[in-house]
Amino acid sequence: MAQVPALPKHYLSDKVEHFTESVIREMTRQAMQYGAINLAQGFPDFSAPAEIKRAAQQAIAEDVNQYAITWGAKNLRNAIARQMQEWQGIHVDPEKEIVVCCGSTEAMIATLLAVCNKGDEVVVFEPFYENYGPDSILSGAKPRFVSLRPPQAAGGEWTFDEQELREAFQHHTKAIILNTPNNPTGKVFSRKELELIRDLCVEYNVLAITDEIYEHILYDGAAHISIARLEGMRERTITINGLSKSYSVTGWRVGWAVAPSAITNAIRKVHDFLTVGAPAPLQEAGAAALGLPATYYRDLADKYRARRDHLIPALERTGFRCYRPQGAYYVMTDISGFGYKNDIEFAGYLVREIGIACVPGSSFYKHPKDGSQQVRFAFCKRPETLDEASQRLEKLTRT
Numbered sequence: 001m002a003q004v005p006a007l008p009k010h011y012l013s014d015k016v017e018h019f020t021e022s023v024i025r026e027m028t029r030q031a032m033q034y035g036a037i038n039l040a041q042g043f044p045d046f047s048a049p050a051e052i053k054r055a056a057q058q059a060i061a062e063d064v065n066q067y068a069i070t071w072g073a074k075n076l077r078n079a080i081a082r083q084m085q086e087w088q089g090i091h092v093d094p095e096k097e098i099v100v101c102c103g104s105t106e107a108m109i110a111t112l113l114a115v116c117n118k119g120d121e122v123v124v125f126e127p128f129y130e131n132y133g134p135d136s137i138l139s140g141a142k143p144r145f146v147s148l149r150p151p152q153a154a155g156g157e158w159t160f161d162e163q164e165l166r167e168a169f170q171h172h173t174k175a176i177i178l179n180t181p182n183n184p185t186g187k188v189f190s191r192k193e194l195e196l197i198r199d200l201c202v203e204y205n206v207l208a209i210t211d212e213i214y215e216h217i218l219y220d221g222a223a224h225i226s227i228a229r230l231e232g233m234r235e236r237t238i239t240i241n242g243l244s245k246s247y248s249v250t251g252w253r254v255g256w257a258v259a260p261s262a263i264t265n266a267i268r269k270v271h272d273f274l275t276v277g278a279p280a281p282l283q284e285a286g287a288a289a290l291g292l293p294a295t296y297y298r299d300l301a302d303k304y305r306a307r308r309d310h311l312i313p314a315l316e317r318t319g320f321r322c323y324r325p326q327g328a329y330y331v332m333t334d335i336s337g338f339g340y341k342n343d344i345e346f347a348g349y350l351v352r353e354i355g356i357a358c359v360p361g362s363s364f365y366k367h368p369k370d371g372s373q374q375v376r377f378a379f380c381k382r383p384e385t386l387d388e389a390s391q392r393l394e395k396l397t398r399t
């Protein structure tokens, strides 16, 4: 991390003491510094679909260049409602139940700011996408982590303990954050697991805030189920999604939250004062993107499966134990075979000496030691990039 000169302590908010800068973004900076292949931050190094780029260019040319409606351009909200109906059978009122934000990142923090009070707790499965911790803290809540346990055998799944989850719901719990398909594990929560979470949400009167950004990136017959679709959940779920991963436009920063109208109103207020609105022309392009045919999504998932099956054997040949993902575009690996003290030392060696950036596993855990023998690789990259990474990996010998 960059060194900064000391400041009088009272200049800063206490809140920022409780979390660090993003390790994922830091690894991208290191990849640039060392000329390494960036398998750290999850963004594609290939082109976005031509038709949606054209739609964005056209919107700018047609002067869709001023603020969109604060809570989202009508065309995009209509397209989101249509897609949720079509894919998940969830009926959404685009006038009252959608807030378009600057990425799902903003949708998540705006939601937490809109629903949390000081003293509330938010349940988060661990390992977790690193934003959820700081998001909870900034909104005044305290995250309470529940372990996802790695598969014991090849082809197994990450699992959680029902009792541990139940216990976590009993501490002034406001919400559970659920990310499926999951970053970093690649777990896709099953209907049975979602029903269990639903039963706890109903019993303890808890909200579900779901991050479904990898909705269309699924492998080996895995199916994505939005928890809002389960009986008893529509009225207590905030479903978050966005353009970034489904359409390979992570830099556009267009995402959204879908929720019952009273919750939507609260999120709209927060969003309005945070950012006013997401980029107007890119929202129009988003409406076009959501109109792509079903074949587009099949092709997207097929290509990601090929990339997964490209990188994993190369990692395994080198000595990583891989937890094979069922969804999303990351692979968590166990590095204990290499004999390094910890993940930070290993990731530092990999980026400097081998020329590959990954994310140290500890950044996905509350206690760094829990992730100290894991690192995450992103495989949302061109075949040539993955070939080059495979070649570089050959230099990595077991110590």
Ligand code: GLN
Pocket: 024, 025, 040, 041, 042, 043, 129, 183, 378
């Ligand atoms: N979601 C991506 C990841 O986990 C990108 C995160 C980010 O930098 N916004 O790598």
